[in-house]
Amino acid sequence: MKYDTVVIGSGITGLTAALVLAQRGQRVAIVEKNRFAAPLLRRFRRGGVWCDPGFHYSGGFEPGGALSVIFRYLRMGDSIRPVPMNADGFDILRMGDMEVSIPVGLDRVEDALRAAFPQSEKAVRGYIEKVNAIMSLTPFLSFDLDYRDFSNNQHMIDESLDSFLDGLGAEKNLKELLGQYGQFLYGVPGNEVPFYIHALIMGSFYRSSQTLANGGDELVDAFLHRLDQEGVVMFCGSPVAGIEVDNNRTITGVKLGNGEMLECGSCISTIHPGLLVDLLPGGAVRPAFLSRLRGLENTEAAFATYLEVDDVPARLNDANFYRMRHPEALTHNSILAIMMAGSMSHGSRKKGLCVLKESPNSPISKELYGTSRRASEYVEYKEMETANTVERLLECYPEMRGKIRVADSATPHTYERYTGTPGGSMYGVKHSVNQIKLNSMTSIRGFYLAGQSILMPGIMGGAVSGVVTAANIIGLETVWNEVKQWRQ
Numbered sequence: 001m002k003y004d005t006v007v008i009g010s011g012i013t014g015l016t017a018a019l020v021l022a023q024r025g026q027r028v029a030i031v032e033k034n035r036f037a038a039p040l041l042r043r044f045r046r047g048g049v050w051c052d053p054g055f056h057y058s059g060g061f062e063p064g065g066a067l068s069v070i071f072r073y074l075r076m077g078d079s080i081r082p083v084p085m086n087a088d089g090f091d092i093l094r095m096g097d098m099e100v101s102i103p104v105g106l107d108r109v110e111d112a113l114r115a116a117f118p119q120s121e122k123a124v125r126g127y128i129e130k131v132n133a134i135m136s137l138t139p140f141l142s143f144d145l146d147y148r149d150f151s152n153n154q155h156m157i158d159e160s161l162d163s164f165l166d167g168l169g170a171e172k173n174l175k176e177l178l179g180q181y182g183q184f185l186y187g188v189p190g191n192e193v194p195f196y197i198h199a200l201i202m203g204s205f206y207r208s209s210q211t212l213a214n215g216g217d218e219l220v221d222a223f224l225h226r227l228d229q230e231g232v233v234m235f236c237g238s239p240v241a242g243i244e245v246d247n248n249r250t251i252t253g254v255k256l257g258n259g260e261m262l263e264c265g266s267c268i269s270t271i272h273p274g275l276l277v278d279l280l281p282g283g284a285v286r287p288a289f290l291s292r293l294r295g296l297e298n299t300e301a302a303f304a305t306y307l308e309v310d311d312v313p314a315r316l317n318d319a320n321f322y323r324m325r326h327p328e329a330l331t332h333n334s335i336l337a338i339m340m341a342g343s344m345s346h347g348s349r350k351k352g353l354c355v356l357k358e359s360p361n362s363p364i365s366k367e368l369y370g371t372s373r374r375a376s377e378y379v380e381y382k383e384m385e386t387a388n389t390v391e392r393l394l395e396c397y398p399e400m401r402g403k404i405r406v407a408d409s410a411t412p413h414t415y416e417r418y419t420g421t422p423g424g425s426m427y428g429v430k431h432s433v434n435q436i437k438l439n440s441m442t443s444i445r446g447f448y449l450a451g452q453s454i455l456m457p458g459i460m461g462g463a464v465s466g467v468v469t470a471a472n473i474i475g476l477e478t479v480w481n482e483v484k485q486w487r488q
């Protein structure tokens with residue numbers, strides 16, 4: 001059978017792109033290397049608590065927000081039940097002795113930052129104004145725009161966040177706080193992240209941060225139901241092992257690891273673009289493109305520790321807590337993020353907590369991870385990192401001592417194994433002022449790139465990338481005008 005489109009990868013981007021195309025009558029297949037769909041979204045249970053690997057909260061779930069409109073357009077609106085976080089402080093940021101609670105609403109974020117950094121009042125005002133302006137000029141962050149605005153990139157300031165804040169005269173600690181906060185949510189430090197990427201992602205969190213009642217499962221279940229209704233075929237458990245291209249540099253199909261061939265008219269790859277080096281046939285793209293793919297710089301990985309806690313401090317029930325590096329600290333302590341307990345404890349007496357720790361360089365080689373049996377060095381490293389994470393957590397919340405049981409933990413290798421993303425990188429390719437952005441269109445006719453590494457990271461970035469890439473195949477104007485109708 002020949003498919004109109006084959007989508008490689010079943011993360012949020014692949015699921016979204018496939019459903020947009022199928023809804024418009026295309027015959028679509030999704031290929032996922034794992035035996036189950038969406039490994040970053042699918043939660044698992046350990047002990048009495050739920051563990052979410054790659055989704056905890058997001059902006060865009062509010063009425064009229066990017067995700068809420070996209071899910072309504074995909075006829076999934078009723079299945080997705082966002083749960084608001086603490087409106088007075090959904091993220092608590094601690095840096096040294098300073099603590100700043102980030103409330104819902106850009107005006108309120110401005111007030112909170114001005115109160116914390118009175119000497120930088122003007123800079124804070126200029127920062128929020130610019131975040132607002134960029135959002136209002138960006139499709140999906142604003143639904144008032146015309147499809148022609150997709151190619152209007154003038155507001156996409158390529159200047160870094162740090163340099164933009166320097167221009168406003170922001171004090172050092174404000175720069176540090178915003179830089180590290182953003183770094184955890186998109187993986188790029190303040191001196192490298194283009195200001196517009198910071199503005200789009202952080203602006204959407206500032207507008208409204210929410211989680212889902214059943215975590216990532218809620219998204220996956222809703223997608224699988226709709227994809228099934230639309231007749232999308234899922235091939236799980238065998239990776240794409242090769243991309244087939246004819247002499248005219250036109251896509252003809254994809255080959256699976258088990259030897260099966262899926263013929264197609266177009267193909268969307270949502271996997272880490274660096275992996276394509278081994279999948280593209282020789283001569284299909286220019287050598288310069290291949291060396292660009294080989295040299296891509298990635299965001300850092302995280303080490304995740306899942307805990308069962310008898311008694312979670314009240315503030316962690318509906319808010320996340322970030323312990324930042326202090327700029328004057330003598331040792332380089334990685335950022336620690338404690339994800340709110342709410343949805344992880346769903347249906348359970350115990351409370352679940354997920355603690356994420358930046359994990360820039362894994363001291364243990366990938367080979368020691370193995371596939372079935374882990375080497376003892378790997379097991380020791382994992383136990384040590386887990387214990388270290390728990391100690392760091394107890395420094396912040398000593399009252400939890402004696403009330404914690406480790407349910408599980410995941411190293412960067414675990415993430416790499418499930419997603420294929422090199423080094424288990426949290427957000428894929430770095431969106432950086434030092435790295436040229438990859439384009440969704442490639443020199444192979446009918447072959448497109450999409451996902452966190454192409455447009456924007458996160459659940460919202462992936463979903464928007466999925467819609468836009470599918471729309472490039474079936475008509476941007478038509479799709480945009482349809483999507484916009486679901487904004488109310």
Ligand SMILES: Cc1cc2nc3c(=O)[nH]c(=O)nc-3n(C[C@H](O)[C@H](O)[C@H](O)COP(=O)(O)OP(=O)(O)OC[C@H]3O[C@@H](n4cnc5c(N)ncnc54)[C@H](O)[C@@H]3O)c2cc1C
Nearest residue numbers: 009011012013033054055056057239240420451452458459
């Ligand atoms: C620890 C952690 C916490 C996070 N927390 C949040 C959060 O709270 N909120 C938020 O918005 N974002 C969060 N993110 C980021 C978010 O999960 C990602 O940005 C997003 O899920 C990426 O989606 P994607 O579809 O672009 O890529 P992926 O989900 O990586 O999808 C790519 C898919 O391709 C598959 N694949 C790879 N190679 C092949 C092959 N050869 N053949 C077939 N299939 C293949 C992979 O298995 C994978 O399923 C977090 C990420 C991590 C790691």
